[in-house]
Each structure stands twice: as C-alpha cells, then as structure tokens.
Amino acid sequence: MNNKLVIGQYLPLDSFIHRLDPRTKLLGAFAFVGIIFFADSWQSYALLSLFVLLGMMISSVPIRYFLRGIRPLLFLILFTTCLQLLFAPGQTILFKIGFIKVTEEGLIQAAFIFIRFLLIIFMSTLLTLTTMPLAIADGLESLMRPLAKIKVPVHEIALILSIALRFVPTLMEEADKIKDAQMARGATFGEGKLKDQMKAIVPLLIPLFINAIDRAEELATAMTARGYKDGQGRTKYREISYGRNDLYVLLAFIGLTGAVLWLS
Amino acid sequence: MKLSTRQLVINALFAAVYIVITIFLPSYGSLQLRLSEMFAHLPLFNKKYAYGLLLGVAIANFQSGFGVYDVIFGTLHSAISLLIVFLLTKKIKSMSKKLVLNSMIFAAMSFIVAGMIAYLTQDWVAFWVIYASIAASIAIVMLATAPIILALDKHIHFRQLMMK
Numbered sequence: 001m002n003n004k005l006v007i008g009q010y011l012p013l014d015s016f017i018h019r020l021d022p023r024t025k026l027l028g029a030f031a032f033v034g035i036i037f038f039a040d041s042w043q044s045y046a047l048l049s050l051f052v053l054l055g056m057m058i059s060s061v062p063i064r065y066f067l068r069g070i071r072p073l074l075f076l077i078l079f080t081t082c083l084q085l086l087f088a089p090g091q092t093i094l095f096k097i098g099f100i101k102v103t104e105e106g107l108i109q110a111a112f113i114f115i116r117f118l119l120i121i122f123m124s125t126l127l128t129l130t131t132m133p134l135a136i137a138d139g140l141e142s143l144m145r146p147l148a149k150i151k152v153p154v155h156e157i158a159l160i161l162s163i164a165l166r167f168v169p170t171l172m173e174e175a176d177k178i179k180d181a182q183m184a185r186g187a188t189f190g191e192g193k194l195k196d197q198m199k200a201i202v203p204l205l206i207p208l209f210i211n212a213i214d215r216a217e218e219l220a221t222a223m224t225a226r227g228y229k230d231g232q233g234r235t236k237y238r239e240i241s242y243g244r245n246d247l248y249v250l251l252a253f254i255g256l257t258g259a260v261l262w263l264s
Numbered sequence: 265m266k267l268s269t270r271q272l273v274i275n276a277l278f279a280a281v282y283i284v285i286t287i288f289l290p291s292y293g294s295l296q297l298r299l300s301e302m303f304a305h306l307p308l309f310n311k312k313y314a315y316g317l318l319l320g321v322a323i324a325n326f327q328s329g330f331g332v333y334d335v336i337f338g339t340l341h342s343a344i345s346l347l348i349v350f351l352l353t354k355k356i357k358s359m360s361k362k363l364v365l366n367s368m369i370f371a372a373m374s375f376i377v378a379g380m381i382a383y384l385t386q387d388w389v390a391f392w393v394i395y396a397s398i399a400a401s402i403a404i405v406m407l408a409t410a411p412i413i414l415a416l417d418k419h420i421h422f423r424q425l426m427m428k
Binding site: 026029030033037069072073076079080083084087088112113116117120121124125127128133136153156157159160161162163164165167168170171172175179189195197198201202205206208209210212213215216217219220223224228229 | 276278279289316326332385416419
C-alpha cells in the first residue's frame with residue numbers, strides 16, 4: 001500500500017525515550033523552547049546541543065530520520081539565517097559589498113539562529129519519532145483535563161482524535177483506490193497548473209467524503225446501540241502513568257535550565 | 265456547542281479526511297500551498313464542523329518540522345480565525361461573500377504562525393517575509409478552493425448533514 005501512510009513520523013523502537021510517558025515528552029518539548037530562550041552564549045548553545053544530541057542518541061533513532069525533518073524547512077532556515085547575516089545591526093564590519101555589510105555581530109547572531117532552528121526541529125522530531133500519534137492524543141487529553149473546568153469539551157476532543165486517527169489508514173486506502181479508478185478513466189493528479197490540480201481533486205473528494213459519511217453513520221449507529229452517551233464516568237482502554245524514568249527526565253530538565261541560566 | 269454522537273463521529277471522519285488530503289496531496293509549489301486548507305470553509309455551512317477542522321489541523325501539523333509547536337499555534341490560528349469569521353459573517357447571507365471573507369481572515373491571522381516561527385528562532389527580521397508568504401499561500405488556496413467547496417456542497421449538503 002501507500003508508504004506515506006504513517007501519520008507523524010513515529011518509528012517503533014524500544015528505547016528509554018520511547019518508553020517515557022507521552023506527557024513527559026510533550027512537556028519537555030515545551031520546556032525546551034522556554035529554556036532555549038535564555039541561551040545567549042556559545043557555552044549555553046553548546047550545552048543545549050549536547051543535551052539534544054544525547055536525547056537523539058538515547059532514542060536509538062538513526063540520524064537520517066532527524067535530518068529528514070529539516071528538509072521541508074531548509075529554505076526557511078537558510079533564508080532567515082542569511083537575512084540576519086546581512087541586515088543584523090553591528091559595529092565590527094568584516095566585509096562590505098555596496099550597501100550590504102557583514103558584521104561580526106551579524107555573523108554570530110546568524111549562527112545562533114541557525115543552531116536554534118536545528119535544536120528546536122530536532123527536539124520536536126524526537127517527540128514525534130518516539131511517540132505514537134495515539135499516545136500523543138492521550139497525553140494531550142490528560143494535559144488538557146483542567147480545561148474541562150472552563151467548559152472545554154476535553155472528552156469529546158479526545159474521542160474525535162482517537163476516531164480520526166483510527167480511520168486515517170482506512171480512508172487513505174480508500175483514497176488510493178479512488179485515485180487509481182479515476183486514473184484508469186484518464187484523470188491526472190499532481191500534474192499541471194494549480195487550476196488543473198484543483199479540478200482534478202473534485203472527482204477524488206466526492207467519493208472520499210461520501211465514503212467517510214457512510215462510515216460515520218454506521219459508527220454512530222453502533223455507538224448509540226451500545227449505549228454511548230457522553231464522556232461522564234467512562235473508563236479508558238489505554239491508561240498512561242508516570243514512572244521513575246519520567247522523574248529522571250524532569251530532573252535533567254531542571255538541571256539543564258539551571259546550567260543554561262548560569263552560562264548565559 | 266454540544267455535539268450529538270452522530271455529529272461527533274462525522275467531525276472525527278472529516279478530521280480524518282483532512283489528514284488524508286494533507287498527506288495525499290502534498291504541498292504545491294514554492295509557496296507550499298496546502299490544498300486541505302479548503303476545509304477551513306466547512307464551518308461556514310455549520311459551526312459544528314469547527315471541531316473536525318481544528319483537530320484535523322492539529323494532527324496534520326504533527327507532520328511539520330516544528331511538530332508540536334505547529335500543532336498548538338496552527339490550531340490556535342484556525343480557532344481564532346474562525347471566531348472572528350463567525351462574528352463578522354453573522355449578518356452576511358451570501359455564501360460566496362462569506363467564503364471570500366473567510367479566506368481573507370484566515371490569511372490575515374496567519375501572523376500567529378509567522379509569529380511562532382519568529383519567536384521560536386528569535387528572528388524578528390524575517391517575520392514580515394514569512395508572514396507574507398504564509399498569508400499569500402492561505403489566501404490563494406482558500407480562494408481557489410471556494411468554488412470546489414460550493415461544488416461539493418451540491419452533492420453532500422454540508423449544512424443539512426450536520427443538522428440531524
């Protein structure tokens with residue numbers, strides 16, 4: 001079947017990072033952005049790079065998977081780095097061509113931004129490579145639970161997420177079949193101008209939507225027949241719980257924050 | 265906005281279609297046009313489609329390089345845009361006008377995503393360029409797909425589908 005079927009980039013391996021609670025990884029990824037904000041010296045960036053590199057090594061995920069995460073953003077990274085290099089204010093001019101001048105401060109700033117980009121992408125890729133989308137959904141639901149107090153329908157959101165993730169492979173297969181059927185009738189996809197591409201997707205979308213609606217009707221009937229009402233008092237099939245390893249990660253992040261603050 | 269079991273499941277399946285289209289029809293051209301942005305028009309037919317749209321965006325954004333950050337800020341962008349659209353389109357009857365306004369608001373509000381990139385990298389110099397490119401890509405896709413959504417509505421009847 002289609003090799004693009006994997007949602008996210010999850011790589012099923014058995015490592016320390018894979019076994020962590022999804023909430024720990026989500027919170028860690030967020031905390032990292034906060035910590036990186038304080039970094040403003042070579043030493044602090046070196047420490048953060050070491051931390052991310054260590055995480056990548058412990059995850060046992062081959063480096064090429066991380067590099068793949070950079071590819072779609074390569075243009076953006078190079079563009080912003082060059083912009084900094086050429087236009088960041090600075091005193092020590094290294095060289096000057098016309099109105100463009102490269103300063104030492106600009107060079108340092110561009111290097112910092114480049115590293116920051118890489119570290120954030122690697123950290124975020126580390127989360128998605130080592131955590132199943134369903135586990136991320138469970139983690140997000142658990143972290144969002146306090147929002148239920150301000151009437152955010154956390155349970156409904158979690159259920160929609162789970163059902164959606166369950167049906168992506170099914171609908172993907174369906175989309176593949178529809179595409180083949182339409183191509184056999186002479187349709188072309190992913191070719192030509194934007195306008196032609198737009199026209200080509202209508203015969204793909206209508207059967208896909210109708211298929212999705214049929215499945216939804218069947219599932220809704222089945223759920224109602226089994227007495228589903230709402231989330232109140234429901235138990236969970238997949239339970240998540242913090243372990244000793246999550247505590248180690250928490251301590252590592254506290255240590256990292258302290259060290260970055262001290263070095264900056 | 266309370267959902268019946270049926271509305272909840274339809275939203276889930278529509279979120280799945282959003283994800284499938286995002287994976288199936290990858291970004292187009294140098295502006296990285298994401299054709300699945302067209303689903304942002306669905307809540308104009310019935311507000312209850314907002315759940316499916318927001319969660320579809322959230323899951324699809326796990327694919328992006330910024331991963332979890334894009335999930336939060338991309339979803340926030342859609343949520344805030346929809347709130348503004350709901351407020352502004354209350355008195356507009358014409359669906360075509362609503363679709364155009366929706367496209368403009370989603371494009372204008374994309375400063376949230378551009379701001380996220382600028383904040384994450386602490387590079388505010390590039391902010392305006394990133395903002396302009398994201399806004400342009402959203403506006404192009406949403407305006408170009410508005411007729412497609414209207415064509416789909418003739419077969420699927422989005423408003424009635426969510427009413428039962």
